[in-house]
Amino acid sequence: MADLQDIGAFVAVATHGGFRGAARVTGASASQLSEAVRRLEASLGVRLFNRTTRSVAATDAGQRLLEQLTPALGAIETALDVVNGFRDRPAGRLRLNVPLSASKLVLPRIVPPFLAAYPEICLEVVVEDRFVDLLQSGCDAGIRYEESMEQDMVAIPIGPRRQRMALAASPTYIAHHGRPRHPDDLRKHICIRGRFSSGAMPPWYFEHKGKSVTVEADGPLIVNLGAAADLAVDAAVAGAGLVYLFEEWLQPYIDRGELEPLLERWWPGFSGPSLYYPGRRYLPAPLRAFVDFVQTVRW
Known part of the structure; x- marks a missing residue:
């Protein structure tokens, strides 16, 4: 009979599109996963993946096996997690997929007290600005805004209920450019632009008394909004141009006088983020504990 760990390795590789993707999720090395798949193929006497130097794709046999194993392994995981109900405190791993803004503006207020309340839970936070399929990414839950939420997900509020985008510049910039x-x-000012990892460069949006204005910002500096947004703020503080980000992100710099708010009455508001997770009757104990905890935090 095939080893259960080898079966798990096969499912991870098939689900995450290759050995490297599976390694990032499982914590095992790509070589360990490759060896596990080879053992399973030898045990079954059939090839499960077609491998090239650039890609790994399931064969017909591999695809059929994955279809049969996925619900079975889910049932095993659920059965094992039932044991958590007999512990004084939940234990296990919880993996969250969140945008950079949530990691900076929401989670710092939640994570430390949550880990203090549940010391036997290992929390892993994956930060990226693109929307991903939770199951394929190996995450249990995520944080996103309403416009990028999947229809079949359960969503609960997390973080502030209303947020605004803000525009600011340093006193030095204002003195030189007005x-x-x-x-x-x-359109006549130097703007520090942002680009998502998808390649999209969002325009700057403003609204006031029912009127809205969209500006295609222009300037010599473009930063990755998923990894280098702080660089945009640092550049603005140094006088390199105008910065457009979450109000909460810029507020500490405004409070210290390093930045000055601009066009404040035009700052657009929007609904705050949500914690989302698959809509199923049973939730793993670490996720259930996190969901319950989030609902006790007041903003």
Whole structure:
């Protein structure tokens, strides 16, 4: 009979599109996973993957095996997690997929007290700005805004219920270039632009008394919003241009006088983020504990 760990390795590789992807999720090395799959193929006497130097794809046999194993392994995981109900405190691993803004503005207020309350839970936070399939990414839950939420997910509020985008510049920049009076004026200013890892470069949006203005910001500096957003703030503080980010992100710099708010009455508001997870009757104990804990935090 095939080893259960080898079966798990096969499912991870098939689900995450290759040995490297599975290694990032499971914590095992790509070579360990490759050896486990070879053992399983030898045990079954059939090839489960077609391998090239650039890709790994399940064969027809591998795809059929994955279809049969996925619900079975899910049932095993659920059965093993039932034991958590007999512990004084839940234990296990919880993996969250969150955008950079949530890691900076939401989780710092939640994670430390949560880990103090549940010391036997290992929390792993994966930060990326693109929307991912939770199951394929190996995550149990995620944080996203309403516009990028999957329809079949359960969502509960997490973090502030209303947020705003803010515009600011340093006193030095304002002294040299002046202060914009209307969003249209931004077309004459140096703007620090942001790009998502998908390649999209979102425009700057403003609204006031039912009127809205969208500005295609322009400037010599472009930063990755998923990894280098702090660079945009640092550059703005140094006088390199105008920065457009979450109000909570810029507020400490405004409070210290390093940045000055601009066009404040035009700052657009939007609904805060949500914690989302698959809508199923049974939740693993670490995820259930996190969901319950999030609902006790007041913003």
